[in-house]
Amino acid sequence: MARRTREDAAVTRARILASAQQLIRERGLHCVTLDDVARAIGMTRGAVYAHFRSRAELLGALLSCAEADFAARLAPLSRGACGTGPRALQQALAALLHGDDIARHVSLLAFLLQHKCGDACELCPLRARVLQSIEAARETLAVLLPAPGLASLLVAHLWGLLSAQALHFAPSGHSGCAASLARLYLGHDGLPDGLPSATQGILANAICDPALVRDTP
Incomplete structure (x- = not known):
């Protein structure tokens, strides 16, 4: 019983x-x-x-679901099972962008990222967990990129794709664009190919800033 x-x-x-x-x-x-x-x-x-x-306790449980989902998708990369090089990056991106399941977490993560409380509250630790997860994802992806600083830009790029999917502005799943995205981030000198020289200069100076995606809605 x-x-x-x-x-x-x-x-x-x-x-x-x-x-x-x-x-x-x-x-x-x-x-x-x-x-x-x-x-x-x-x-x-x-x-x-x-x-x-409480509502905060429910959000904490939902955040645990999101953390487990992201961890499972990045697990092969963390174990080195994907190898190295362009194919490894493509496989990692395809895993992160596959299907609709991961996009369901976007609203929760955006809400917690935007939470800014002057005093300690139940949501502040949840926001800290989201930021830690972003940093972990950035570090995991950085090992596959020609310049580690590119990882912050890639995480922001992935966030934009998942946000568009969550808002139904994009078709179901983005895994089909993983190959193109991998080629974009494996350009010369650690910067994506095809960018204007002025844009490359701005990125070269700012790309290592870990705060780049912290408050991305």
């Missing part, structure tokens, strides 16, 4: 998280409350609060 109870609780928790992700993507996180999540799956407010005592 105890095992069944734990299994039921896990199923209910998964339903709550899936419902919250869907509502956030449809309405935006600012418009979603725990009551909204409960109504969407036909549960009482008390039943949802039995699993998540």
Whole structure:
């Protein structure tokens, strides 16, 4: 009986998280409350609060889902299973851009990135986790690029693609553009090919700034 109870609780928790992700993507996180999540799956407010005592706790669980998704996609690269060179970068980008699942996290990450609280609050640690994840992704991708500083620009580029997908401005999945994106970032002298000389100069001076993507909406 105890095992069944734990299994039921896990199923209910998964339903709550899936419902919250869907509502956030449809309405935006600012418009979603725990009551909204409960109504969407036909549960009482008390039943949802039995699993998540606050909105911040629910967001923390959703962030854990996002972290696990990104980690799983980058795991082959972290283990060195993709090798090195253009093919390795292409495979890593294809994994990050494959399907719709990863785009579902965009609204949550954008909300937490934009959160700026003067005093310590429940959301501040979540924002710090997002920034740590961005830095980890940047470091993982940097080993495949001709200039490590390019990784910040690539992360910002990936964020823009995923944001467009989340807003339905782009077709489902971007994995088909992984090869072109890899070629773009493996240009000469550590800068993408085809950029005007003035733009290359600006990038050469600013590209190593890790704050480049921190507050990207």
